[in-house]
Amino acid sequence: MAYQKCMNCGREFGADEIIYFCSKCGDLLEIKYYPDEIARKLRASNWEKAPLSVWRYRDFMPIDDFSKIVTLNEGGTGFHLCQRLGKLLGINQLYIKNEGENPTGSFKDRGMTVGVTKAVELGAKSVICASTGNTSASLAAYAAKAGFDCAVLIPSGKIAYGKLAQAMIHGARVIKVRGNFDQALNFVLELSEKHKTIYLLNSINPFRIEGQKSLGFEICDQLNREPLDRLVVPVGNAGNISAIWKGFTEYHEFGLVKSLPRMTGIQAAGADPIVQAIKNGSDTVMPVVKPDTIATAIRIGAPVSWKKALIAIRESVGTAESVSDKEILDAQKMLAQIEGIFVEPASASSIAGLKKLVENGEVDSDERVICVTTGHGLKDPNIAIKMGEKPIEVEAQMEAIEIALGFKTERAVAVLEGSL
Ligand code: F0G
Numbered sequence: 001m002a003y004q005k006c007m008n009c010g011r012e013f014g015a016d017e018i019i020y021f022c023s024k025c026g027d028l029l030e031i032k033y034y035p036d037e038i039a040r041k042l043r044a045s046n047w048e049k050a051p052l053s054v055w056r057y058r059d060f061m062p063i064d065d066f067s068k069i070v071t072l073n074e075g076g077t078g079f080h081l082c083q084r085l086g087k088l089l090g091i092n093q094l095y096i097k098n099e100g101e102n103p104t105g106s107f108k109d110r111g112m113t114v115g116v117t118k119a120v121e122l123g124a125k126s127v128i129c130a131s132t133g134n135t136s137a138s139l140a141a142y143a144a145k146a147g148f149d150c151a152v153l154i155p156s157g158k159i160a161y162g163k164l165a166q167a168m169i170h171g172a173r174v175i176k177v178r179g180n181f182d183q184a185l186n187f188v189l190e191l192s193e194k195h196k197t198i199y200l201l202n203s204i205n206p207f208r209i210e211g212q213k214s215l216g217f218e219i220c221d222q223l224n225r226e227p228l229d230r231l232v233v234p235v236g237n238a239g240n241i242s243a244i245w246k247g248f249t250e251y252h253e254f255g256l257v258k259s260l261p262r263m264t265g266i267q268a269a270g271a272d273p274i275v276q277a278i279k280n281g282s283d284t285v286m287p288v289v290k291p292d293t294i295a296t297a298i299r300i301g302a303p304v305s306w307k308k309a310l311i312a313i314r315e316s317v318g319t320a321e322s323v324s325d326k327e328i329l330d331a332q333k334m335l336a337q338i339e340g341i342f343v344e345p346a347s348a349s350s351i352a353g354l355k356k357l358v359e360n361g362e363v364d365s366d367e368r369v370i371c372v373t374t375g376h377g378l379k380d381p382n383i384a385i386k387m388g389e390k391p392i393e394v395e396a397q398m399e400a401i402e403i404a405l406g407f408k409t410e411r412a413v414a415v416l417e418g419s420l
Contacts, residue, residue: 001037002062004029004206007307015062018122020192020204028307029206030246031062035253042254052076052221054110054214060250062210063117070116070146074109075214077101079222084338085351090358093368096335097219100343100376104166107215107240107374108138114211115201116142124199125149128191130184131202132236132297133163134375139201140170151198153177153184158296160344160380180291182302185237203239204304212240216247219370220257228261229367232357234349234374235265235274235309235320236298242308244372245316261370263318264363265309266353268293268346271300272322274309279320285310294325294383297346297375319362323352329387331355335373342377342384350374 004013006022007030013019015031022029041059050056054075058066078098086094099107116139119127126149129139136152136159143150152167156176167174177184185202192200201208219228231248233241241263251257267275271291277284288301303309313320323331325345332348335341350371357363377384394400402408414420 001064002031002033005032006030016122018196018199020189020200028204028305030308031206031210033060033062039254052218054113054211057214057217060210060213060217061114062207063114063121065121068117068120069113070120070142071113072103072109072141072145074102074113074211075218077218079219080339080341082339085335088334088338089351089355090365091354091363091367091369092365094354095368095370096339096341097215097222097370097372098341098343099215099372099374100341100347100379104134104138104141105162105376105379106134106138107212107372108134109142110214111203111208111211111239111243112138112142112201115205115208116146116148118207119148119199119201120146122199124197126151126197127199127201128152128188129201130154130181130188131159132181132299133159133379134297135202136172136174137163137166137170137379140167140172143172144170149173151175153188155180155184155299158299160296161382162376162379181237181300182287182291185304202304203237203243209239209243209246212243213247213250215240215372216244217251219244220248220251225257227257227259227368228370230264230318230363230369231261231372232264232266232350232354232369233372234295234298234346234353235267236271236300236303236346238265238274238303238305238309240372240374241265241312242305245308245312260316261318263312263316264353264357265313265318265320266349267320267322268295268298268328268349269322269324271298273301274303274306274313275320275322277306277310278313283310293328295328295344295346295349296380297344298349319357321353321356321362323349323356327352327356329383332377332383333387336377341373343373344375344377344379345383347373347375
């Protein structure tokens with residue numbers, strides 16, 4: 001049996017209690033387990049033979065009734081050795097863990113399969129989240145599968161088109177808030193306090209973090225449990241970096257890996273409160289009041305899980321770095337054109353951040369590094385079209401096509417036709 005525990009005052013709550021913050025001190029909650037119980041379950045199950053997926057790790061998950069699992073086949077995403085990109089960046093062993101290969105195209109599906117399954121166990125009928133886009137797309141899909149009513153609050157005009165399309169087609173009630181993500185999140189927190197019938201599935205919900213920790217487990221398994229030096233991941237609301245760290249540390253506690261990687265968080269320069277806190281050695285995070293970046297997924301000024309993220313980075317002796325919009329877009333193009341992996345701008349920030357850290361001498365070329373790319377490039381087609389080389393439009397004639405492809409020059413054709 002799992003339980004919930006306040007990360008500040010240590011107060012404990014049952015796993016079936018619907019609560020998002022500690023009722024005593026207001027801090028974040030974490031899911032805790034009885035290690036002997038997990039060890040017993042692991043010994044009895046054949047989990048290491050199961051295919052890679054979130055549910056391979058079911059013995060580490062806070063779900064009692066596996067018959068209730070709501071799944072769209074999440075996890076088991078690609079783990080790509082990127083030799084060409086590595087050479088360009090000056091890293092000998094560089095891997096991309098491509099979370100865009102999840103069912104709705106982002107890592108959020110790992111959290112939602114567990115979070116929505118928990119909602120079924122708890123008897124919820126309706127679910128809600130605030131989102132910069134991917135969480136809303138994922139929740140809408142899993143709510144559809146579970147037969148729940150779903151509402152999502154998004155910042156008006158600041159979410160990528162593909163994500164909006166997903167939330168709409170899966171039948172969520174989409175509310176565009178004339179404000180930013182941080183404001184939308186405050187509204188859903190208040191709503192879920194006020195209307196107890198609606199279950200909140202932002203990453204403040206510790207059950208979602210449990211699903212996302214499978215990303216850490218999976219990386220260890222894809223590396224055959226060999227040591228990893230550094231993990232680089234984009235940071236927005238700071239749930240994912242905290243979740244991955246939880247995965248790594250649990251595997252370590254069970255003796256499944258011998259060492260832990262340095263957690264390296266990357267934020268966009270216009271929305272980088274965690275980076276500022278790490279650089280200033282501060283124990284708190286000063287919110288960015290007007291966050292702004294082209295990477296709309298991480299356009300967040302007041303990350304709710306900041307405390308967990310600071311712990312992950314500091315405990316692992318990691319670091320944090322911010323990158324400009326230009327650096328993000330250059331990295332997006334580089335990854336697409338050198339490795340064939342198309343990711344959305346927020347995801348490319350991990351590559352941009354690694355590039356900067358190597359250039360600054362903070363990352364060594366001998367390190368074994370994994371960059372997590374968090375969402376698929378098709379989520380945000382407008383950016384790709386704006387940044388890419390423009391298509392050439394021609395008449396439906398072979399000659400025009402040959403000229404466009406450089407097989408013939410316009411001048412040569414004109415000479416042949418006698419018009420020159
Ligand atoms: N990358 C992508 C593509 C995201 O969508 C997000 C977060 C992040 C990185 C950052 O992850 O918040 O756990 O630090 N998107 C959320 C959303 C906020 O609403 O879809 P984080």
